Amino acid sequence: MAQEHAHSSAVERLLNCEVPLRAQYIRVSFREITRISNHSLASTTHAMDVGASTPSLWAFEEREKLLEFHERVPGARMHASFIRPGGVAQDLPLGLCRDIDSSTQQFASRIDESEEMSTGNRIWKQRLVDIGTVTAQQAKDWGFSGVMLRGPGVCWDSRRAAPYDVHDQSDPDVPVGTRGDRYDRYCIRIEEMRQSVRIIVQCPNQMPSGMIKADDRKLCPPSRCRMKLSMESLIHHFEPYTEGFSVPAPSTYTAVEAPKGEFGVFLVSNGSNRPYRRKIRAPGSAHSQGLDSMSKHHMPADVVTIIGTQDIVSGEVDR
């Protein structure tokens, strides 16, 4: 969902479109749910690469609960096309906020259990401390972002630096490492999961009722029941779904703090309904480029785990 958010933000920036407050809160809570599910996948598959197989089994159970929330709202577990230009696709169903709340209450103890297993573990520390160390200057040179940049101590988080949606309301702490090794990055991911839980708990309480899409009917189609009743709504439904909407001419680069790093979309429009050029800047491709320099003076077994700590997904490297 972070990726959908990046593209939607780029389009909204070109259109100068205002997203309603309720939609912003929904986006933030789903972004943080995505962040937790990404970090639980990333840290624990990294653990599996190191050799610990249990954390991934536990974390995948937690991910199932989060993917169930994904499924309840837009209908698909993973490729939920939910965050759209102008807002979100549909409103939250009844009871979802209550279920998210009860799930997050027990999630913090799940994080504690996983941490109990790994963080103080002697073998874990031997495999992670002082391995894959990057200095702050190296991280900036190689174009790292997200946890890879915060590991060596560069306090950069797009949610704080350039707040979008309602991130400035929720005020999370940004965990930052000191040594820039894999152990720091692992601890940062765990702590980010806790901060995401904190945001998710705050969002339903602060969320106002209201519209979930921008009021501009040329941009956001109306709901289906309105479409079936009114001629104008039918036209407003037909037009975006066939022709799409036209986006004015300039270009923009918009980035969001995706769980893996900075996910950016460089969008060039020529005024028509299709983008002239859309380049996706995936964090994984910058991180994987640094693999060579990060693995110098380490052993072959460390290379696999350095790939894990960089949180690389080959799909975004290749695009």
Add this chain to the structure above:
Amino acid sequence: MDNQFIFKYSWETFPKKWVHKKERSEHGNRFDTNTDYLFQLLCFLKLHTYTRVQVLIDICGVDYPSRKRRFEVVYNLLSTRYNSRIRVQTSADEVTRISSVVSLFPSAGWSEREVWDMFGVSFINHPDLRRILTDYGFEGHPLRKDFPLSGYVEVRYDDPEKRVVSEPIEMTQEFRYFDFASPWEQRSDG
């Protein structure tokens, strides 16, 4: 220091001949430069105390076939120190070579390879300029506007030869282009 500070400061400080156009908008600030001054400009932006643009986020190319210098190479930069983003754009054609910024920003390595592979813009002093996303033995530069969507070759597994072979593409039906853009809508040229 907000987003506009380093843009304004750098515009006032570096030689005016480096940049032939600047744009400042809520969509992002940008400088348009010549390929001759690109390296100097990025060097200035990276190293100068009041700009400190140390992160090269991305390099991308855009193809405008109607222009004389058809490729526009866009460098997206970030200053974590001053919390600013800035974009530097330069234009090139098929034969112009741009000086590589790998010595300044190692993250440019793969990004420049990608621009070379996808558009055919080559870079001087790049340590390893070869294809990165396309297949081995691929010919052509796929993201150019004159390269067809389906490509020129297709691959399939050939059972007699017991390997994957690459053959000219065979289209079972003509390429259908769905253009729903309304003829009444205003369009500006890209």
